Amino acid sequence: MAKFKDLNSFSNKKNIYNLLPFNFDQIDNDIYLATNFVGEHILIKKSDLGRFVNKELTSTSNIYKELKSKHFLYENKNDIAIDLLALKKRTKLNFLKEFTGLHIMVTSLRCEHSCPYCQVSRANTNSNKNIYDMSHDTAIKSLELIFQSPNNNIKIEFQGGEPLLNFEIIKFIVNHSEKIKGTKNVQYVIATNLAMINHEILEFAKINNIFFSTSLDGPESLHNKNRPRKGNNSYQKTIEGIEKIRESIGYDKISALMTTTKDSLSKSKEIIDEYIENGFSGIFFKTTFSVRICNKNKIL
Numbered sequence: 001m002a003k004f005k006d007l008n009s010f011s012n013k014k015n016i017y018n019l020l021p022f023n024f025d026q027i028d029n030d031i032y033l034a035t036n037f038v039g040e041h042i043l044i045k046k047s048d049l050g051r052f053v054n055k056e057l058t059s060t061s062n063i064y065k066e067l068k069s070k071h072f073l074y075e076n077k078n079d080i081a082i083d084l085l086a087l088k089k090r091t092k093l094n095f096l097k098e099f100t101g102l103h104i105m106v107t108s109l110r111c112e113h114s115c116p117y118c119q120v121s122r123a124n125t126n127s128n129k130n131i132y133d134m135s136h137d138t139a140i141k142s143l144e145l146i147f148q149s150p151n152n153n154i155k156i157e158f159q160g161g162e163p164l165l166n167f168e169i170i171k172f173i174v175n176h177s178e179k180i181k182g183t184k185n186v187q188y189v190i191a192t193n194l195a196m197i198n199h200e201i202l203e204f205a206k207i208n209n210i211f212f213s214t215s216l217d218g219p220e221s222l223h224n225k226n227r228p229r230k231g232n233n234s235y236q237k238t239i240e241g242i243e244k245i246r247e248s249i250g251y252d253k254i255s256a257l258m259t260t261t262k263d264s265l266s267k268s269k270e271i272i273d274e275y276i277e278n279g280f281s282g283i284f285f286k287t288t289f290s291v292r293i294c295n296k297n298k299i300l
């Protein structure tokens with residue numbers, strides 16, 4: 001039986017190569033920008049682009065060599081080009097393995113502070129819990145989502161409102177998370193104003209290696225003005241809370257950050273002194289900048 005040669009044998013083109021996926025856009029009359037999904041790009045003349053897609057480039061031309069080295073084409077005989085392209089793509093997306101490590105769970109939108117700069121849709125403490133507190137159902141679904149993350153190191157941060165107003169759900173989440181976490185490392189942080197801290201919370205935090213993050217806006221008068229609560233004692237509650245956590249769980253289990261307001265601007269020295277007196281080694285100014293305190297006389 002007669003056997004036909006393959007199609008390439010009848011081609012009058014000097015070079016048989018295949019195109020790899022790419023995008024292109026016109027830059028000006030004669031120049032196009034071609035890009036591919038491993039992040040390579042090339043500026044190519046319109047005429048060369050036409051010859052390239054029609055497979056008319058000769059393998060000795062510079063444009064051919066550049067297109068080949070940047071994975072815009074591969075030669076039929078060279079299957080390894082596809083493997084190289086896949087390897088390059090895998091390397092480029094390697095960061096996804098560390099993706100979504102930090103997860104924030106808002107356990108309650110209720111709060112007994114009424115800070116003027118509050119950025120959440122805060123509700124009063126006597127507001128309807130069914131509306132403003134996280135339910136068990138939401139907690140379970142959230143954890144299922146969290147543990148779909150490819151990251152092996154997960155941080156769950158409880159925020160509010162004041163998250164400790166719904167301490168029951170925090171306990172449930174930590175216990176359930178420990179059951180379903182598999183081989184992942186999970187760290188828990190409670191971001192709290194510390195007004196609600198008590199023995200039960202401290203014991204639970206100690207057993208489960210939970211960290212705390214709080215707000216310390218500066219000296220007493222400034223803190224109380226920035227962070228009003230019934231009794232005008234938010235500063236006292238914060239300082240007492242910091243001491244209780246350090247005594248019960250460990251010195252490094254609590255960190256603090258400040259919110260800068262108009263009233264803070266003239267009190268930078270007092271604010272830094274407040275942090276030093278309370279044993280903090282640095283101040284975090286939200287997302288703007290940070291200052292490291294070396295000792296009382298030197299700021300870096």
Ligand code: SF4
Pocket residue numbers: 111112113114115117118119120122160161162193227
């Ligand atoms: S303590 Fe936090 S949640 Fe409560 S009012 Fe102040 S900023 Fe808002």
